[in-house]
Amino acid sequence: QVQLVESGGGLVQAGGSLRLSCAPSGRTFRLYNMGWFRQAPGKEREFVAAINWSGSITIYADSVKGRFTISRDNDKNTRYLQMNSLKPEDTAVYYCAAGRRPPGDIWSDYDYWGQGTQVTVSP
Secondary structure, three states, X not given: OOEEEEEOOEXXXXXXXXXXXXXXXXXXXXXXXXXXXXXXXXXXXXXXXXXXXXXXXXXXXXXXXOOEEEEEEOOOOEEEEEEOOOOHHHOEEEEEEEEOOOOOOOHHHOOEEEOOEEEEEEO
C-alpha cells in the first residue's frame, strides 16, 4: 500500500522555524511532482507550495512566498518544506501530496496524500 508520511510538525513561537519532511513508503515517487497543502480548523484546504519531479520548478502561495522553501532529495526519496518566520496564521495541519500532473495549486490533481502533521505557531 502506498503511503506518504509527513514528519517535523510541532509547536513553535512566532518568528521561529520548522522543517517538514515527506517520505513515501511502498514505492518511489522519484518521477512524481509534489505539493504541500494545509488546513486550519474551520477552513478550506489551502495550497502552500509545489515542486516538480526534478526540482527545477517551484511554486508558492503568496502567503508563504519568501518565508517557505520547498525542496526534494531524490536520492533519499524525501521532500521538505522549510518554514521560516512563522506566523500564528500558519497554524494548520500540513499535508504532502504526490501526483503526475504538472505541479500546481489544485488539490484534486494529486493522487497520493499523507496523513498530515500539525504545525502550531504561538503568538
